[in-house]
Amino acid sequence: MKNRQIQDKKISEEDLMEKVVALCKRRGFIFQGSEIYGGLANTWDYGPYGVELKNNIKTLWWKHFVHEREDMMGLDSSILMHPRVWEASGHIESFSDPLVDCRKCKERFRGDKIIEEHLGIKEAAGKSLKEISDIIKKHKLPCPNCGASDFTAAREFNLMFRTHQGVIEEESSIVYMRPETAQGIFVNFRNISAIMRKKIPFGVAQIGKAFRNEITPGNFIYRTREFEQMEIEYFIKPSDEWEKIFNQWEKSCKEWFERLGIKSDHIRTREHDKKELSHYSKKTIDIEYKFPFGWGELMGIAYRGDFDLKRHAEFSGQDLTYFDQEKNERFIPHVIEPSFGVDRTILTILIDAYSEDVIDGESRVVMKLHPSIAPVKAAIFPLIKKPELIKIGRDIFDELKSEFKVEYDESGSIGKRYRRQDEIGTPLCITIDFDTINDKSVTIRERNSAKQKRVQIDSIKEVLAENIYQPS
Ligand code: ATP
Numbered sequence: 001m002k003n004r005q006i007q008d009k010k011i012s013e014e015d016l017m018e019k020v021v022a023l024c025k026r027r028g029f030i031f032q033g034s035e036i037y038g039g040l041a042n043t044w045d046y047g048p049y050g051v052e053l054k055n056n057i058k059t060l061w062w063k064h065f066v067h068e069r070e071d072m073m074g075l076d077s078s079i080l081m082h083p084r085v086w087e088a089s090g091h092i093e094s095f096s097d098p099l100v101d102c103r104k105c106k107e108r109f110r111g112d113k114i115i116e117e118h119l120g121i122k123e124a125a126g127k128s129l130k131e132i133s134d135i136i137k138k139h140k141l142p143c144p145n146c147g148a149s150d151f152t153a154a155r156e157f158n159l160m161f162r163t164h165q166g167v168i169e170e171e172s173s174i175v176y177m178r179p180e181t182a183q184g185i186f187v188n189f190r191n192i193s194a195i196m197r198k199k200i201p202f203g204v205a206q207i208g209k210a211f212r213n214e215i216t217p218g219n220f221i222y223r224t225r226e227f228e229q230m231e232i233e234y235f236i237k238p239s240d241e242w243e244k245i246f247n248q249w250e251k252s253c254k255e256w257f258e259r260l261g262i263k264s265d266h267i268r269t270r271e272h273d274k275k276e277l278s279h280y281s282k283k284t285i286d287i288e289y290k291f292p293f294g295w296g297e298l299m300g301i302a303y304r305g306d307f308d309l310k311r312h313a314e315f316s317g318q319d320l321t322y323f324d325q326e327k328n329e330r331f332i333p334h335v336i337e338p339s340f341g342v343d344r345t346i347l348t349i350l351i352d353a354y355s356e357d358v359i360d361g362e363s364r365v366v367m368k369l370h371p372s373i374a375p376v377k378a379a380i381f382p383l384i385k386k387p388e389l390i391k392i393g394r395d396i397f398d399e400l401k402s403e404f405k406v407e408y409d410e411s412g413s414i415g416k417r418y419r420r421q422d423e424i425g426t427p428l429c430i431t432i433d434f435d436t437i438n439d440k441s442v443t444i445r446e447r448n449s450a451k452q453k454r455v456q457i458d459s460i461k462e463v464l465a466e467n468i469y470q471p472s
Contacts, residue, residue: 004450009356009363017292020350021220023365027423029053029350029375030221042217042224049424050346052375052405054228057260057345058207060372061230064256066205072232073196075206077184080165080175085183088315089308091160095179097215098132099157104148110215111154114141126275129154159212161225177211182337184208185233186308189333190320193235200322200333201245203234207342219293221343228342233308235322235333242303242334246283249301249338253287257298260345261370262352266290267298280307289348298348299340306332349373353425359450362415367425368448371468376426377404378464381417383433385410392432396442396460404464422447427468430460 011019024030029050033043046054066072086092098111111132116124118141127135132154135141140149161177164170178184185204192204207230217223236245250269257267272284284302288295309332313320321330353367371377380397382389390410397408407426409417414431421429431443436457444463445452455463 004359005361006450007358009358011354011356013292016351016354017220019365020347020354023354023367023423024050024350027420029424042214043226044221044224044343049375053349053369053373054342054346056373056375057349058230058342060259061256061340062205062207064259065230065232065252069203071198071202073192073198073202073204075185075188075192075204076208077181077188077206079178079209079211081178081183081187083175084315085187085312086160086176088311089183089186090311091176091179092158095160096156096158098127098129098154099215100133100136100151100154102143102146102148103150103152105143105146107143107145108215109144109151111136111151113216114144117144121270122273125273126277129156157213157215159214161211161213178209179212180210180339181206181208181229181231182233182308182339185231186312187316189233189235189309189312190318193322200324201234201236203232205230205232207231219291219296219347221347222291222293222296224343230340230342230345232338234336234338236336237324238306238331238334242336243283246301246303246336249336250285250287253299253301253338253340257287259370260349260373261368262289262348266352268295270295278302278304278307280305289344289352291347291351296344298344299338301336301338304335304337306334308335309333364419364422366422366447369425369427371427374425374427374468375405376407376421376424377468378428378430379407379409379417379421379426380430381414381432382410383414383431388437389432389434392436392457396430396432396457400461400464403461404468418445418450428464 027049028047031045031047032039033045034040062074066074099108100111101108112124112127115132115135119139123135136151142149160179162174163177164173165175166173185206208228209226210229211226214223214225217225234249236242258264266289268288270286270288277284282303282305284300286297286300289298309320313332320332322333323330349369353369355368356363356365378400380393382393393408393410397406400406418429427447429445433443436442441454441456442460443452444455
């Protein structure tokens with residue numbers, strides 16, 4: 001085994017975001033949406049490595065929260081739902097943000113976010129429109145665009161995207177693009193509990209797109225208008241036990257972030273104070289990550305009581321109670337909701353994994369992605385383009401491809417090929433050289449340490465299986 005001299009480079013918070021965005025473009029993780037038309041603001045497309053990373057995260061999430069538990073099931077519901085769903089959920093009435101206009105430059109902003117930026121989240125949370133207008137005025141808070149302190153009063157702006165179903169654009173054909181995946185779970189509660197014969201407590205998980213007409217999207221994929229969520233509704237008995245179950249969910253969510261390899265000192269929990277809580281919630285926490293632009297919500301867990309099922313029962317006229325056969329009683333289940341954003345998880349992972357170091361005097365960028373989510377698990381290189389080496393390399397690729405996402409690359413210097421794989425976070429590189437022809441072994445290089453060892457061709461699969469925990 002060959003040891004390398006590695007020195008980590010320090011990267012400032014200001015530079016980090018820019019470097020990650022540049023790497024995402026350079027290495028095919030994330031592109032600007034509609035780029036050849038000048039781009040559509042705040043839309044992002046996941047490129048070849050981005051989609052592999054995203055799929056791995058979603059598969060691992062499903063494994064952690066659905067397959068590895070007996071009390072969880074999955075669902076994939078429609079994006080378009082009956083408009084009454086959004087009346088029942090309260091989204092039509094109150095899914096809005098406080099909008100303020102700068103009178104000078106005419107840009108629009110979220111009033112609460114302006115306050116949060118200057119005075120902190122406590123000062124901004126749970127404030128009425130009047131309070132927001134007053135705080136902005138009192139502190140003469142500046143416009144983030146032009147610096148003037150001349151805003152209109154705050155007013156409600158509903159975040160739901162509206163469209164029409166069918167050929168006639170009239171009031172009765174309005175449908176909404178779902179702003180969260182959760183409601184699909186509530187409206188299927190009766191189907192699932194009747195057909196799947198699960199005893200409470202049980203939960204339903206769903207991964208899918210959601211849409212919010214955000215006033216101020218930004219920070220790359222942190223806040224966008226089209227994004228993906230991974231949500232769970234966990235149905236429990238109405239009892240004092242809720243806090244214990246809530247804490248178990250908090251633990252399980254933290255374990256999930258550990259499983260992704262996210263640095264634990266960059267994660268914290270923030271509990272919503274009374275003013276921030278929805279009227280039906282007894283407890284809500286956000287798990288936050290230390291992004292280069294500050295601490296931001298990565299996911300949230302809310303105890304929602306029986307609000308959702310009660311409202312849907314009322315608005316649909318259907319019975320959404322659960323019958324407990326053991327106790328011979330009927331009740332509306334209460335709900336604990338862990339809600340994750342796929343794109344925010346990806347941004348977190350990219351920021352957390354980005355590093356630069358110097359190996360034996362040579363600088364490199366390396367994405368220290370957890371092997372289970374790395375887009376490519378191993379890259380196979382013939383040292384030089386010679387038919388004997390190419391043949392062995394191709395055979396190894398064919399042997400591995402059905403079990404692992406692997407890449408074969410014969411172009412450019414070996415150093416350049418290593419650098420490229422380091423930048424996309426490939427945990428192992430397998431090199432075939434002239435000795436391979438005689439000793440039937442290859443060199444396997446580990447990404448973070450750049451350590452190399454000789455391994456028999458027959459044992460490659462074993463080495464990969466040991467080092468790479470597969471998401472599927
Ligand atoms: P924020 O306060 O940051 O707007 P939120 O509290 O409105 O978020 P939730 O309604 O709790 O968010 O949604 C659950 C999760 O969905 C969030 O924790 C986040 O990961 C993700 N999410 C919400 N809005 C967006 C968005 N506009 N872009 C990307 N992800 C989002």
